[in-house]
Amino acid sequence: MANQYAMDDLLDFLSHIGDKGLVPVATAQALAVATRNVFGALEEDEQKNIGGLNLDAIIKRFNNKRARDFSPASLKEYGRRVRRAIELYEQWKDNPANFSVETRAPRKSKKESVHFPADTSNNGPNEVQHAPNRVGTFQSSFPVGSGRVITLSNIPEDLTSSEAERLAQFVRMLSVD
Numbered sequence: 001m002a003n004q005y006a007m008d009d010l011l012d013f014l015s016h017i018g019d020k021g022l023v024p025v026a027t028a029q030a031l032a033v034a035t036r037n038v039f040g041a042l043e044e045d046e047q048k049n050i051g052g053l054n055l056d057a058i059i060k061r062f063n064n065k066r067a068r069d070f071s072p073a074s075l076k077e078y079g080r081r082v083r084r085a086i087e088l089y090e091q092w093k094d095n096p097a098n099f100s101v102e103t104r105a106p107r108k109s110k111k112e113s114v115h116f117p118a119d120t121s122n123n124g125p126n127e128v129q130h131a132p133n134r135v136g137t138f139q140s141s142f143p144v145g146s147g148r149v150i151t152l153s154n155i156p157e158d159l160t161s162s163e164a165e166r167l168a169q170f171v172r173m174l175s176v177d
Contacts, residue, residue: 037062137155
């Protein structure tokens, strides 16, 4: 990679394309999480010029460092997402005026006609709503701050303590402090 850019430049770009609707917000966030994790294996000075580094070597370094934290499938997915994030960033840098991303149109099923009200302001931290199309799962919203609510979907009704702990570890990994 001959381009010079920092990890923060890539993360800013991913935030931008999500905010502007160029990709679904969830896609931008998934790419950003993978980017933060994979490039988090680097030293701070290396993060200032990720464009000049060997991406395959970085992904291998991440895989070796975090192998106990993720399944092999997750490690592969993180590598794929980082490659996609860089590909999109470099396309955008080459020609921002003509930048576009092909996305799949969401599939609609008959079961998706179930609608939950968007206003969850009365929901307490333990309020449960059943997910519209996943049997044996539920959805729960939790306020984390003023005007900030996290909603988890497709939570198995038989979630075990060890699964909940893995989820908690994943959520801790997403924090930026």
